[in-house]
Amino acid sequence: MLDDLGALPLFAGLDDAQRRVIGTVALDVHFAAGRRMLFDGQETRAWWLIRSGSVALDTTVPGRGVVTVQTLGAGDVLGWSWFVPAQRWRFGAVTLEPVRALELDGARLRAVCDADPSLGYRLTQGLLEAAVHGLHSTRARLLDLYAQPPDGRRAP
Amino acid sequence: MLPVAYRVVERAAQTRDAATLRLQPDRAPLRRGRPGQFYMLYARGIGEVPISISGIEDDGSLAFTIRDVGAVSRSLHSTRLGALVGVRGPFGIGWDTSSAIGHDLVIVAGGLGLAPLRPLVLELFGHRGDFGVITVIVGARGPSEFLFRDELAAWAAGGDLRVELTVDQPAADWGGPVGFVTDPLARLVLDPATTTAFLCGPEPMMRFCADLLLRDGLPAARVQLSLERNMQCGVGVCGHCQLGPLLVCRDGPVVTYATAGDLVGVREL
Amino acid sequence: MRGRRGDGPVVLDVIGLDGLLTALRTDGYRVIGPTVRDDAIVLEEIDSVDRLPAGWGVDARPGHYRLRRRADAAMFAHSAGAHSWKQFLHPPRQRLFTEDGAGYQPADDDYPRLAFFGVHGCDLAAIARLRTVLGGTAAFARRADGLFVVAVACTEPGDVCFCASAGTGPAPGTGYDVALTELAGPDDHWFLAEAGSDAGTRALAAVPSRRAATAAETEQAHTAVVDAATRMGRRLPPGDLRDLLHDSRESPRWDDVAQRCLTCGNCTMVCPTCFCTSTEDVTDLTGAHAERAERWASCFELDFSFLHGGSVRRSSASRYRQWMTHKLATWHDQFGSSGCVGCGRCIAWCPVGIDITAEAAALAREHAGDA
Numbered sequence: 001m002l003d004d005l006g007a008l009p010l011f012a013g014l015d016d017a018q019r020r021v022i023g024t025v026a027l028d029v030h031f032a033a034g035r036r037m038l039f040d041g042q043e044t045r046a047w048w049l050i051r052s053g054s055v056a057l058d059t060t061v062p063g064r065g066v067v068t069v070q071t072l073g074a075g076d077v078l079g080w081s082w083f084v085p086a087q088r089w090r091f092g093a094v095t096l097e098p099v100r101a102l103e104l105d106g107a108r109l110r111a112v113c114d115a116d117p118s119l120g121y122r123l124t125q126g127l128l129e130a131a132v133h134g135l136h137s138t139r140a141r142l143l144d145l146y147a148q149p150p151d152g153r154r155a156p
Numbered sequence: 157m158l159p160v161a162y163r164v165v166e167r168a169a170q171t172r173d174a175a176t177l178r179l180q181p182d183r184a185p186l187r188r189g190r191p192g193q194f195y196m197l198y199a200r201g202i203g204e205v206p207i208s209i210s211g212i213e214d215d216g217s218l219a220f221t222i223r224d225v226g227a228v229s230r231s232l233h234s235t236r237l238g239a240l241v242g243v244r245g246p247f248g249i250g251w252d253t254s255s256a257i258g259h260d261l262v263i264v265a266g267g268l269g270l271a272p273l274r275p276l277v278l279e280l281f282g283h284r285g286d287f288g289v290i291t292v293i294v295g296a297r298g299p300s301e302f303l304f305r306d307e308l309a310a311w312a313a314g315g316d317l318r319v320e321l322t323v324d325q326p327a328a329d330w331g332g333p334v335g336f337v338t339d340p341l342a343r344l345v346l347d348p349a350t351t352t353a354f355l356c357g358p359e360p361m362m363r364f365c366a367d368l369l370l371r372d373g374l375p376a377a378r379v380q381l382s383l384e385r386n387m388q389c390g391v392g393v394c395g396h397c398q399l400g401p402l403l404v405c406r407d408g409p410v411v412t413y414a415t416a417g418d419l420v421g422v423r424e425l
Numbered sequence: 426m427r428g429r430r431g432d433g434p435v436v437l438d439v440i441g442l443d444g445l446l447t448a449l450r451t452d453g454y455r456v457i458g459p460t461v462r463d464d465a466i467v468l469e470e471i472d473s474v475d476r477l478p479a480g481w482g483v484d485a486r487p488g489h490y491r492l493r494r495r496a497d498a499a500m501f502a503h504s505a506g507a508h509s510w511k512q513f514l515h516p517p518r519q520r521l522f523t524e525d526g527a528g529y530q531p532a533d534d535d536y537p538r539l540a541f542f543g544v545h546g547c548d549l550a551a552i553a554r555l556r557t558v559l560g561g562t563a564a565f566a567r568r569a570d571g572l573f574v575v576a577v578a579c580t581e582p583g584d585v586c587f588c589a590s591a592g593t594g595p596a597p598g599t600g601y602d603v604a605l606t607e608l609a610g611p612d613d614h615w616f617l618a619e620a621g622s623d624a625g626t627r628a629l630a631a632v633p634s635r636r637a638a639t640a641a642e643t644e645q646a647h648t649a650v651v652d653a654a655t656r657m658g659r660r661l662p663p664g665d666l667r668d669l670l671h672d673s674r675e676s677p678r679w680d681d682v683a684q685r686c687l688t689c690g691n692c693t694m695v696c697p698t699c700f701c702t703s704t705e706d707v708t709d710l711t712g713a714h715a716e717r718a719e720r721w722a723s724c725f726e727l728d729f730s731f732l733h734g735g736s737v738r739r740s741s742a743s744r745y746r747q748w749m750t751h752k753l754a755t756w757h758d759q760f761g762s763s764g765c766v767g768c769g770r771c772i773a774w775c776p777v778g779i780d781i782t783a784e785a786a787a788l789a790r791e792h793a794g795d796a
Binding site for chain 3: 158159160161198200201202203204225242358384385386388389391392393394395396398400401402403422423424425
């Protein structure tokens with residue numbers, strides 16, 4: 001598992017000893033396709049680093065039903081709210097294909113980071129980078145680049 | 157340069173507002189274009205617009221995918237079978253595959269950007285052994301906005317390429333990936349030393365993808381993109397298509413990010 | 426035009442000059458030259474030297490152009506007129522083709538053989554610039570290839586002139602058939618004439634009153650031109666302007682110009698090298714007859730760069746930056762030389778008097794301050 005962890009960009013900034021510590025709060029897990037991993041509003045416990053497969057983040061919109069907000073795949077983080085204790089998930093998550101993931105216990109990981117701030121800082125840097133990438137992608141979608149120009153601005 | 161008459165021999169509606177026309181020369185044909193090049197299409201009495209080739213057939217016919225975004229494109233988009241269209245070209249610099257022999261290829265198409273990349277992909281099929289892993293990422297606004305949907309499915313099923321589709325906005329019946337094209341792009345495991353990328357779509361989309369590829373270690377010279385600007389002559393004499401030092405009709409539309417990287421991000425250049 | 430110099434410089438008097446003009450007309454050329462009309466010096470077809478603006482000079486300053494009476498009878502001692510020779514090689518509007526249901530027909534046009542009479546060094550260079558850009562198009566080639574050029578060296582630069590720092594004058598460069606230097610004084614009025622091609626040699630040989638110039642006369646003429654180079658009204662800053670403009674892309678100076686620039690496009694109309702055009706496609710009401718024309722366009726037009734629902738260059742700052750950067754810098758990338766010939770027309774004809782040399786100097790100062 002140590003080699004596995006080292007290969008993941010999220011943990012690339014950690015040294016071997018720190019990765020070993022992460023290993024003590026991480027589990028290799030598998031989910032079948034169509035399995036709901038998270039419910040909207042559920043208390044946060046674990047979060048996941050997806051190794052393979054894909055997961056749909058969704059939420060329920062009255063009249064529109066269950067709407068997929070984003071799909072995540074290999075290398076993506078599922079679940080950010082564990083950072084702060086006693087949060088609830090804002091979105092749900094359901095697997096679209098069989099998923100292999102690293103499952104991390106939120107509370108135990110927070111304790112580990114409190115005990116070793118250097119590990120906490122480096123882990124936070126990795127998570128922030130992943131979050132910023134997600135933010136950029138979301139902003140790109142907000143630009144609605146593939147849309148038609150508005151009626152008043154058609155080409156002559 | 158006079159337009160040459162071509163006749164619409166096939167018309168396939170692709171999406172709500174885009175259709176692909178296949179044209180055959182009414183008399184003498186123009187020179188066959190290469191993937192990435194464009195022709196100027198003339199809607200009689202209305203105007204002319206630059207359209208990239210979206211298909212090059214052995215019989216000399218040319219396919220163009222046209223989205224209705226203005227007076228000229230509306231006319232071209234709704235041209236009936238058998239009607240004539242004026243064509244000038246081919247113009248510009250097309251996709252460069254000769255410098256990518258032996259490489260893995262990453263092709264990213266956003267929205268209408270799939271049209272200029274389609275002939276590139278079809279050409280690659282004919283030389284499949286020259287390249288390593290070929291990944292085609294296609295983004296669209298929504299599931300009903302993909303161009304060449306049947307063809308994409310055939311490419312995916314064929315085994316020669318990896319095809320990843322993704323939408324910005326899902327619909328209820330879409331069970332596939334949801335996210336900007338940079339999401340599947342970020343997940344690719346690339347060897348930057350032996351990868352060449354081809355990008356086509358809205359300029360911000362190409363910028364975001366190029367930045368990601370450069371961050372992964374690809375040299376800017378190995379990221380190709382297709383630029384678009386207002387074009388009226390196609391031959392570098394009307395001045396409209398300038399982007400800094402480039403005349404896009406003559407020095408593009410395909411350029412590398414090494415050339416265009418510090419131009420496409422500049423406000424109002 | 427080849428540079429064979431024939432038999433050495435000759436001297437023509439005013440009658441001899443008229444003889445040259447007449448010889449060209451007899452040879453079938455339509456002679457275009459400067460003449461006074463509507464309180465300005467314009468370029469028109471002329472049939473004798475009587476039409477030339479003898480004794481007229483010009484008071485050209487930023488945003489200002491007035492004729493003034495000279496003490497002598499000089500015919501070519503003026504500059505920065507609103508007309509340039511480009512309108513004869515690259516007309517403001519030309520039809521490209523028609524289509525009447527039987528195929529595309531190139532537009533019929535007559536391409537008379539033109540002789541340009543009185544081309545200053547800056548304008549001679551401008552013709553060469555246009556040739557580089559447009560020489561591949563059939564219409565331009567037909568107008569330009571048969572051209573006969575009588576160039577004139579400047580001995581009295583105007584206030585807005587900067588040909589010396591642009592490398593195009595005051596002596597004309599290559600590309601003329603005959604080059605004149607005008608010496609106009611209270612007592613005499615003569616021209617040193619040098620051939621620059623076989624056609625020029627032949628044309629001069631057809632002027633009976635010509636005589637070989639003495640060494641002193643040749644010296645006097647050349648000195649007058651050399652002196653003119655030291656009396657330029659303004660100049661471009663030294664150094665690599667291509668690099669300067671490239672580095673100035675995000676300069677606050679563009680917003681400063683934008684406060685003044687009306688984006689009226691006068692500069693592009695009077696500039697002898699601006700070549701941009703837009704196409705116009707029309708039909709008659711029945712749709713039976715379609716035609717395309719091209720007309721002069723300006724990068725200052727708001728929809729010049731229209732794309733995807735809006736223009737790429739909306740602000741005046743971006744449009745001024747485009748014009749100036751193209752003229753002084755990216756022209757090099759596109760066409761292998763500067764696009765500016767230092768004629769100063771843009772300075773005189775700008776309604777608010779924006780001076781391209783002053784703007785370049787401001788950018789250079791800012792850049793030096795940063796370095």
